[in-house]
Amino acid sequence: MNTFQDLGLNEDLLRAITDLGFEKPSEVQDKAIPILLESETDLVALAQTGTGKTAAFGFPMLHKIDVNSRTTQGLILSPTRELCLQITNEMKLYGKYCKGLNVVAVYGGSSITDQARDIKKGAQIIVATPGRMKDMINRRLVDISKIEYAVLDEADEMLNMGFKEDITDILSFTPKEKNTWLFSATMPREVAAIAKNFMRSPQEITVGNKNESTSQVSHEYYLVNSRDRYDALKRLADANPDIFSVVFCRTKNDTQKVAERLIEDGYSAGALHGDLSQNQRDLVMKSFRNNQIQMLVATDVAARGIDVDDITHVINYQLPDEIETYTHRSGRTGRAGKTGVSMVIVSKSEVRKIKSIERIINKAFEKKDIPNGxxxxxxxxxxxxxxxxxxxxxxxxxxxxxxxxxxxxxxxxxxxxxxxxxxxxxxxxxxxxxSKNLNVSEGDVRDRDSGRDGGRDFGGSADSTRYFINVGSKDGFDWMQLKDFLKEVLELGRDDVFKVEVKDSFSFFNTENELKDKILAFFTDYKHNGRFVNVEVSENRGGGGRRNDRRGGGRSSGGGERRGGGERRSSSRSDSGSRGDRRSGSGGDFKSNGSSPNRSARRSGGDTKTSDSGASRPRRSRR
Structure with a gap:
């Protein structure tokens, strides 16, 4: 492998490299920098997060631009504010000896007027998020018509976040003869399409195999019931006293709730998601980088700006909707030559996803047990x-x-x-x-046909309950909207509702059996948009027949009312009691945390918390 001196960089950059303590280029730097220095070419570079991609495009761009000119010559697009600021800071460090260099960050959540003013002072390089960049172009606050180099960093993530149209519009304002350098961790079809439409015979380099996870990360999964997911997370943290981790959730709501519960239980935790202000996000990241936070609970989007080399564990509290996203998550650990562990907490209905991820990342998962007390x-x-x-x-x-x-x-x-x-x-x-045993045996997992709802089919199974609900597409629901609605009103995890099937005026869905009483009790006298929402157990659990949108006429011999396609709902919602009786005592306040019945009891003693077993849990000491 070459040294940085062998790559052909100028003296100003080599001095900065020495100050930064860089000794040898990483593989992506060793492959990309000579190509970009020696020729005017487009480039597609596939490499995992944490392999040094910023320096791979940053050093060649700084080597080639004219710092004596006030014209904008380089544009770097990145998916998030955090990553935009991170790249900007790194470019400034790389170019610390390039007299006259001006690198400006352009991102939402900050004054667009101030950013425009900084650019007018003469910004040779602009680092921007697509949304804010497009806004500045539309307001004619920036001129990128003379740029020579355009970088699409984390291209796959930008497309996942819905920036394809913005990227297309931005690139239309740039000259055709520029060089475009595309850097990505994965190569889905959308990224390939960008390369085909906006690049001219690009050279390609790949570090490892496409979409493959780094060899520095080991992969583990833990099989538990959905209701025990949070308790499993706590045990994994307690079993690793020196943990310094990112915990991934799917939604902003789940991220905030998990972080709040961890803090209540004495862990040094924090939340990072899109509903936080820029100042709040900066404070959280500062605390995390200073090791004041051991467990950073984050959404996939917000975590794109995390560049911390010492992360020991990535914990997938919930698996991502897109399998390729797992590659980005696991890339948060095992950086800068260090090893890391990617843990996945899965319920029985998600085990099939593990096999799909293994095929994508070309790595095997090890099934492990949640440790006992x-x-x-x-x-x-x-x-x-x-x-x-x-x-x-x-x-x-x-x-x-x-x-x-x-x-x-x-x-x-x-x-x-x-x-x-x-x-x-x-x-x-x-x-x-x-404390109880949280582990579920692999043999308990039913073989389910893959389907659109996270790998589940649309029939019933012995370990789940199927429900009828009297809302459907006429009420504005598709299967995903209904799933989100149920998750929100019942305060369930996204994986707790599955096998969702929406008809014209009614629908069906499944949950694990243990949630049945809670769901039936909650939907007693529940109104949505002014009308009652009725949920009842569907008696037909096989789900093999064809269903249609018509309700069957008449009553079945079992006392239940027939639904289209052979589904039958129970004529009784519970063993006994009227609607009013069943509602009494609940107050409509149902929480899916499986913890002790009241918080004041859990907090007795001041310095302890309550576990899933009801015992007092010690507060963790801060790092």
Whole structure:
């Protein structure tokens, strides 16, 4: 492999490289930089996140632009504000000795007037998010008609976020004879289409195989019931005392809720999602980079700006909707030559997705068990012992030794050690001693045909309940909208509702059996847009027949009313009681956290929390 001196970079850049402590170029840098320096060409580079792509296009662009000119010569498009700012800061560091260099970040959430003013001062390079860049072009606040180099960074993610039209419009304002450099972790069809439509005979480089995960990351999955997902997350954190992780959720709502629950349970956690202001996001990321946050709960979009080399674990609290997104998630760890672990918490209905991901990333997952309480107690005890063993002595304590020795003069060494470690061990022991086994056997997983709803078919199965609901496409629902509606009103996880089938005036959906009472109770006298929403159990669980939109006439012999296609709903919503009786006591306040019945009881003692078993859980010490 070449050194940076061998690549042909100018002296100003080599001085900056020395200051930054870079010793040898990464594989993508070693392949891309010579090509971009030696020829005027378009380039498609496929490489995982964390492999040094910014330097791979940044150094050649800085080498080629004229810093004595005030004309904008380079444009870098990136998917998020965080990544835009990160690239801008890195470009400034790379070009610290390039006198007269001006790199300007253009992104939403900040003053567009200030950004336009900075560009007018003479910005040779603009780093921008597509939405804000298009806005500035439309307002005629920026001129990119003379750029020589255009970079599409994280191209696959920009397209996943719906920026295809914006990118197309932006590139239409650039000269045809420019060089376009496309960098991406994966190569879906949409990215290939961009390369075909906007690039001229591009050279291609690939680090590893297309869409393949880095060899520095190991992949594990843990099979639990949906209701135990959060408790599984806590145990994985407790089993790894030195964890420094990103926890991925699908939605902003789930991200905020999981982060809040972790904080309530004593973990050093924070949320990162699109509903936060730019200032809030900056504060969260600053805390994370300073190791003040051990568990950063994030959406896929917000996490695009995370560039931290020391992340030990990526935890997929929920699998992404797009399998390719998993590659981006796992790329948050195992960076800069370090190893990392990507963990996935899955329910029984999601196991098939693991096989699909394995094919995409060309890596095998290892199925592991959620550790039991005593195993966690042992890990925590030995972690404390190691920290004490390696702690440097503060000799300011010497003047208190006489008093301390007098206190413990009748205590043996072994007894003193036991007392000392019991302070921490007892708290974890009391919390976990009656904890249940969260693991689900692989043999419990039913073989389901793949379908549009996350790999599930549309029939029933022994471990789930199928429901009839009297809303359908006439009420403005498609299958995804109905799924989101149920998830929102019931405060369920996205994976808790599946096998959704929407008809004209009614629909069907499934949940795990344990959620049945909650769902039937919630939809007693529930109104949506001024009319009652009725949910009842569908008696036909096979689901093999053809369904139509017509309701069957008359009653079945079993007392249930027939639905189109052989589905039959139960004539009774519960074992006994009227609508009013069944509603009483619930207050309509249903939470799907599986924890103790009231928060005040959980918080008794001030310094403890309650686990899934109802015991008190110790607050974790901050990093």
């Amino acid at each position: 005593m195993a966690i107690c042992e890990v925590q005890l030995m972690s404390l012992a190691n920290k004490i063993h390696h702690t440097e002595v503060n000799h300011e304590i010497d003047k208190y030794l006489t008093s301390i020795n007098e206190l413990f003069e009748d205590t043996s060494k072994d007894e003193l050690i036991k007392k000392f470690f019991s302070v921490e061990f007892s708290r974890f022991f009391n919390y976990y001693q009656k």
